[in-house]
Amino acid sequence: MTVFYVLMVFMIIGAIVAVETKNMLSAVIAVGAVGVGASVIFLFLRAPDIAITQVIVEVLSLIILIRVTIRADNYAIERRQDNFANIVGLVFVGLFLVFAFWAYKGLPEFGNPLMRVSSSYLREGTRETGAANIVASVILDYRAYDTLGEAIVLFTSILGAFVILRPKGRKHTSEKDKGSFGIIEDKEIKGSR
Amino acid sequence: MEGMTKIVKTVARLVIGFILLYGASIVIYGHITPGGGFAGGVFISIAYVLIMLAFSKKVAMRKLSNFAASLSDNLGAFSFFIIGLLGSIFSGYFLYNFINHGTPFRLVSAGTIPLSNIAIGVKVGASLYAILVALSIYGRVLTEKEEE
Incomplete structure (x- = not known):
């Protein structure tokens, strides 16, 4: 411990x-x-x-x-200390600690879970799925929906990265677009490198 | 000379094969030993990231191009979905383990679990490599020499 x-x-x-x-x-x-x-x-x-x-x-x-x-x-950028924000943050952390103390009193002890569903997984897992690794039998057989969701989350994040960072979106189509959306001139960026 | 120094390049050349093999073994033996599709996929992507850091962006893109990474990312996710759909067709439940389970502790056992592990490994490996490609290629305005 x-x-x-x-x-x-x-x-x-x-x-x-x-x-x-x-x-x-x-x-x-x-x-x-x-x-x-x-x-x-x-x-x-x-x-x-x-x-x-x-x-x-x-x-x-x-x-x-x-x-x-x-x-x-x-x-990092230097910023001045804001006393009000510090006090509010401390108050909220204190409130969280009080409520967490009450809430966690009802939970089982560390290392002693309730084991209703999971005990059946541990007993029957290898026989029902044929996988020796019990974790694999849970994440890819009993709880495969969650793994599919995780794969979709990763897929969406890649999609977002490609859409935000793609080079075409940075070019402005006409003269009047310049400046109106805060687009930096290409020359300025090239000059600073 | 592009990339890092000669020392880094030599060590990377020796190590990359072992990293790829370790990642593949973690993916394929995911239903027997600790590991699985996600961890093994990250190992595979790290091998390509090492190529990109030690040699250069050009060498890494020649090994696994932007389009190929994106395509294998999509194919991995799609084949995992297809495995789930086949379970629904053959037995009536989505993502049901419909293949014969076999004896535990064998390489070919546990029905669809190794197949889904491989699909997730390909998906995760390609997509995490694609993130680094996107960050290091798309994330800046191209200079005049690269635009040609």
């Missing part, structure tokens, strides 16, 4: 560093440290499937984030 608390403190420190640091690259690396901590926690909870997925997705997202931040301005 202590190892969870150590990893949890490590992840919280990483998250605070990611929010508070001024350098964008260090923020990205701190986010990566949080992801590695989550992956080790999954390993200790005996969920190797999730641990593999977590660590490999973390690597890919780190590559993409570093590629994005390495060109951009490397320093």
Whole structure:
């Protein structure tokens, strides 16, 4: 149990560093440290499937984030402290903690789930689906609808990325479109590189 | 010279094959060992991302072009849907495991689960590579030399 608390403190420190640091690259690396901590926690909870997925997705997202931040301005914009926003944020966090304390009192203990449906999956899973990996039998047989939804979510995100980033949409068709929608002149962009 | 230094290129050339093989084995053995379509697909996409980072955008696009990535993304999602539809045709329930289950712990077992794993692996691998392609090619205005 202590190892969870150590990893949890490590992840919280990483998250605070990611929010508070001024350098964008260090923020990205701190986010990566949080992801590695989550992956080790999954390993200790005996969920190797999730641990593999977590660590490999973390690597890919780190590559993409570093590629994005390495060109951009490397320093966050300075802004003045807003006391009212800080106080309101603290009040809402406090309210959330109070209600979460009440709500979580009714939940079962950590590591002792209720196991009504899932116990039947554990007993019958291999016999009913023929898959030795119980996770595969759940996500691709009992709960295949959810996996289809996940695939559709990924598909939609790719579609969005291609539509937003496509080169044709950036060209203005006529002279009067310039400036009216905040389109930057091509020459300015070329000159700044 | 395009891409990174000679050290990075040599190491990448040695490692990329193993990354691809590991990703394929995680996808194909997804119903026996930990892993599955999503994790294996991300491994496959990372191999192509490594080609793109270590060599250059041009080399990566020659291996797997923008159109091919988009096409295999669509085909992966579509074949997963087709597997579900076949279950509905043969047994009356959408995404039903209609193929004979076989004995557990064999490579050919568990009915439709390995097939859906492969479909999801192809889909995820192609789509995550396509995101990086879209970000690094479309995300900026082309310079005069590239427009030709």
